[in-house]
Amino acid sequence: MHAWLCENPVGVEALTWKELPTPEPKAGEVLIEIKAASLNFPDLLIVQNKYQMKPPLPFVPGSEYAGVVRAVGEGVQHLKVGQNVACLSGTGGFGTHTLAPAALCMPLPDGFGHVDAAAFIMIYATSYHALIDRAALKAGETVLILGAAGGVGTAAIQIAKAAGARVIAAASTDEKCALCRELGADETINYSVHTPQGTLRDEIKRLTGGNGPDVIYDPVGGDFAEPAFRSIAWRGRYLVVGFASGPIPNLPLNLPLLKGASLVGVFWGNFAKNEPKANAQMMQTLAGMYLQGQIKPVIDQTLPMSELSKAYAIMGSRAVKGKLVLVN
Numbered sequence: 489m490h491a492w493l494c495e496n497p498v499g500v501e502a503l504t505w506k507e508l509p510t511p512e513p514k515a516g517e518v519l520i521e522i523k524a525a526s527l528n529f530p531d532l533l534i535v536q537n538k539y540q541m542k543p544p545l546p547f548v549p550g551s552e553y554a555g556v557v558r559a560v561g562e563g564v565q566h567l568k569v570g571q572n573v574a575c576l577s578g579t580g581g582f583g584t585h586t587l588a589p590a591a592l593c594m595p596l597p598d599g600f601g602h603v604d605a606a607a608f609i610m611i612y613a614t615s616y617h618a619l620i621d622r623a624a625l626k627a628g629e630t631v632l633i634l635g636a637a638g639g640v641g642t643a644a645i646q647i648a649k650a651a652g653a654r655v656i657a658a659a660s661t662d663e664k665c666a667l668c669r670e671l672g673a674d675e676t677i678n679y680s681v682h683t684p685q686g687t688l689r690d691e692i693k694r695l696t697g698g699n700g701p702d703v704i705y706d707p708v709g710g711d712f713a714e715p716a717f718r719s720i721a722w723r724g725r726y727l728v729v730g731f732a733s734g735p736i737p738n739l740p741l742n743l744p745l746l747k748g749a750s751l752v753g754v755f756w757g758n759f760a761k762n763e764p765k766a767n768a769q770m771m772q773t774l775a776g777m778y779l780q781g782q783i784k785p786v787i788d789q790t791l792p793m794s795e796l797s798k799a800y801a802i803m804g805s806r807a808v809k810g811k812l813v814l815v816n
């Protein structure tokens with residue numbers, strides 16, 4: 489097997505494509521031949537030692553991937569050799585093969601291709617858990633989605649529309665806003681024009697008839713959080729999803745008080761660990777929504793696995809619309 493190895497977490501340029509011994513699965517594990525792997529934001533951070541999870545060195549980055557089971561370890565019941573699976577195990581995806589805990593593998597029904605499957609679990613699980621479970625989004629409510637053309641953002645648009653909500657998608661370019669409208673967003677805000685320091689609040693107010701959004705989905709943080717929160721509706725729910733712009737905002741606590749609003753933390757990975765049954769049920773619901781055509785990952789482009797550093801550069805420059813996928 490071959491894989492991109494991180495021996496020194498100082499950035500993408502230090503990764504090397506190495507031949508490694510193909511491992512045997514231990515009890516509870518499977519060996520997967522990787523067909524496709526997608527990039528998620530933590531993949532950028534983990535090779536720079538900036539992510540909360542710091543795997544022991546050396547490691548193969550690549551949090552999420554899909555492929556074919558080639559060997560199963562002792563005690564594995566629900567997977568067999570030849571089965572197509574998707575997996576989100578945190579590392580291992582940027583190579584030709586990897587060992588994965590069988591419990592983290594999602595068997596793929598017929599009709600679920602490897603490219604879509606590799607780009608599925610993280611974004612839909614996060615956005616469904618956030619909007620439906622944590623915010624209890626209801627049909628007819630208005631949701632404002634920041635960073636709406638990114639990975640979790642595009643998933644959030646599709647899930648909110650499937651739930652019958654009105655969607656205001658906010659992103660940094662007209663091109664990204666156009667993609668959001670194609671995905672079903674009812675309104676868009678280009679926040680490079682309506683900036684957080686400028687007219688962002690006026691525009692949100694205008695698009696919500698003065699009421700503000702019932703739910704705000706925020707994977708961006710930084711300068712956007714406070715003006716967005718100040719625009720929220722009475723009894724609104726503000727979803728803290730991530731800080732893609734860098735800074736973690738400090739929100740004055742009088743704001744939730746004044747709006748009778750909730751600040752709601754979202755951490756899908758810990759939800760999956762703490763509530764595995766509820767997570768498994770949610771994943772089944774999401775697979776069903778995919779097969780019925782209600783949700784489908786937006787694939788910006790696929791690149792050969794050998795072009796990992798190019799893929800990282802595209803993601804690092806904020807240029808991805810939807811997801812980037814590497815294929816073997």
Ligand SMILES: NC(=O)c1ccc[n+]([C@@H]2O[C@H](COP(=O)([O-])OP(=O)(O)OC[C@H]3O[C@@H](n4cnc5c(N)ncnc54)[C@H](OP(=O)(O)O)[C@@H]3O)[C@@H](O)[C@H]2O)c1
Nearest residue numbers: 529614635638639640659660707730731732733754755756
């Ligand atoms: N809480 C959870 O359970 C959970 C799960 C998954 C992901 N996340 C977090 O959610 C965030 C988004 O993840 P993702 O995979 O959707 O990433 P992504 O595809 O790169 O999207 C992030 C979006 O953030 C916006 N952005 C604003 N400032 C940026 C900057 N300085 N650099 C890069 N992007 C910037 C970009 O949109 P514009 O250009 O339109 O502003 C971009 O489309 C990350 O912080 C990630 O860690 C959280």
